[in-house]
Amino acid sequence: MLNKQADILTTDKGSDKLLDLIFEIAVAINSSPDTSSLLETILDKCLTLTNATSGSVVLYDPEDKILNIVAYRGLNKKIAEKTRLKVGEGVTGWVAKHIKPLIVNDTSIEPKYISVRKDILSEIAVPIVNKDRLIGIINMDSNKKDAFTEVHKEFLLKVAELTAQIFIKDEIQEQLQSKINSQNILINAFEILEKTENLESSFQAIMEQMNEKMGIIRGILALFDPSSSGVLKVYTGFRINNETMNKGIYKIGEGIIGIAVKEGRTITIKDINKEPRFLNKMKIQRKGQGIISFIASPVKIDNEILGVLAVEKKFNKLEYLKDVEDTLTILASILAYRIKKTQKIREQTMKLISENLELRQALQKDHRPVSIIGKNPEILKIIEQIELVANTNASVLITGSTGTGKELVARALHNLSSRKLGPFISINCSAVPENLLESELFGSVKGAFTGSTSHKGKFELADGGTLFLDEIGDMPLPLQAKILRCIEEKEVQPLGSEHSIKVDIRIVAATNKDLSSMITKGLFRSDLFFRLNVINIHLPSLVERKDDIILLTDHFIRKFNKLYQKNIQGIDKETETLFMNYPWPGNIRELENAIERAVILCRSPLIDTTLLPDQIRNFSSTGKKEQNSLKLWLKEKILEIEPGKIFDKITEQLERLLIQEIYIKNNYNKIKTASELGINRNTLTEKLKKYGLN
Helix, strand or coil: CHHHHHHHHHCHHHHHHHHHHHHHHHHHHHHCCCHHHHHHHHHHHHHHHHCCCEEEEEEEECCCCEEEEEEEECCCHHHHHHCEEECCCHHHHHHHHHCCCEEECCHHHCCCCCCCCCCCCEEEEEEEEECCEEEEEEEEEECCCCCCCHHHHHHHHHHHHHHHHHHHHHHHHHHHHHHHHHHHHHHHHHHHHHHCCCHHHHHHHHHHHHHHHHCEEEEEEEEECCCCCCEEEEEEEECCCHHHHCCCEEECCCHHHHHHHHHCCCEEECCHHHCCCCCCCCCCCCCCCCCEEEEEEEEEECCEEEEEEEEEEECCCHHHHHHHHHHHHHHHHHHHHHHHHHHHHHHHHHHHHHHHHHHHHHHHHCCCCCCCCCCCHHHHHHHHHHHHHCCCCCCEEEECCCCCCHHHHHHHHHHCCCCCCCCEEEEECCCCCHHHHHHHHHEECCCCCCCCCCEECHHHHCCCCEEEEECHHHCCHHHHHHHHHHHHHCEECCECCCCCEECCCEEEEEECCCHHHHHHCCCCCHHHHHHHCCEEEECCCHHHHHHHHHHHHHHHHHHHHHHHCCCCCEECHHHHHHHHHCCCCCHHHHHHHHHHHHHHHCCCCEECHHHCCHHHHCECCCCCECCCHHHHHHHHHHHHCCCCCHHHHHHHHHHHHHHHHHHHHCCCCHHHHHHHHCCCHHHHHHHHHHCCCC
């Protein structure tokens, strides 16, 4: 049978068949842009001619000296994808080592053969070469002995020559595309820096370009810390969370970042896992991400080094790594001028802050009580009102939105009164369950209700001082009547007791609700309202007192500097503009929380917008939140995507963005990411692989 097959191949008809197959492969090579499909077509043709039962195309990795299966037929998918052959190992490895074809027609007696499947009895392998440079191997297997002939070998060698042209063509295209990508990144970088004033935003946009066109997976910009001589700190990062960035502190000569500064040149590390100088000070998790390369370039103007621009990239080929190195070196020079400009602006801002600080402090000292910060006319009137009524026993109702400082006013009323040596007792009427609120207010005796113990209520505890009833609008109607009686009779009766206790207290209440409207609806007693509203103090929202925003900002910065042992000087101009435009739905409380967060995260003398919570940072300068950004993105994508594939493509992109954000947030920890997303860890692993995020 074998001889008969060989005879057929050597006849004129056999030669024609060979020529036809070769021609078909040549046409496919010139017409198909998809290398993967092309390799599978070639394998199909080879299987047809040789009657082989399985086959594969294996590529040679010259860096690791490993052979990887890139296309296959008749092989188990899992085995094919996991198989990595060493040069010299087995028949395929022998061909790779000697760059010669090899036929094995009886695997049971061939010492070179390493068994991977029991049914393989014959094997033929030919090298794919270009000018003595090994590219890969074409391998055919058969479940019959003596399955392959010299004719098959010659045919496969011809096919290998054609296959080599595929990879040569791909390499040339990849190299050319890499150069084009580098050029485009640099052109786009100039445009980004021209349009975007903010350094953080410019950096992120440039890194997005490098991610899209060069496959970088992370990036950092480390700058010298003005408060610590000779120390670099990570100023901003791409796909790195804030907690991780805070660990990025380097001395000159320390780690690759420090070495790039010390030597004043770009440092490229092919594999960080094999580089002892790479310290991973930020503790980024990279397990399962393959070979990661690291490039760090000093950011300098003339001989002055301002910091380091660094990126990480999955390693593929040295020539592409060199393109990233060259691009990053130029980018570092381009960014240097923006960084210098940003630093000058900060220096000027700090100078202005320093010049105005004494004036602001003096302004605050003129405003009593000292706990209330403001120069707004409405606030000055309120301060005068507090001073006027503080030393009386009149009930006060403080109204205003959440976070405007109602408790602060209540404490000021107490502290400026003759009761200041007595207790200031506060209770939030909305925070205590209704069934416990009465006991909290009036106290109880042991056995008054199941599980009760003898304890004093807030009214009794406030004797001789001030009782602050916060969120009075949330008090249940039945309790409102009892509160009214206590105010009128100046006595309280604990639950379960037959005796009343006289109390000497001043009532201050607060609410963010419209009590007049609640009275109309029957939700609040009018007689209690009139008892509480003897004096009304209405607090304006923060938007209504914009001239106090910077004063309050300075106050909170000093407060948290002391608490966290920081030395933050103030906010930059962009942040100040943002603060003045932002609507502050949470009022002063929201501003205070934002400043506390920024002080904790800040690594430079001035707070910038990158340190603010997302809802503030993402607010546009027009004074409107970018609520339509997702709609605009969707409209653009709908126009780009082929009809019939819109749903799948858009949901895929959204899923990728979501997974990426949570993955970065959790510092590439798969267990935490899967838990936060609410998906199985194996599902997450599959999606990370699918979207190229692992």
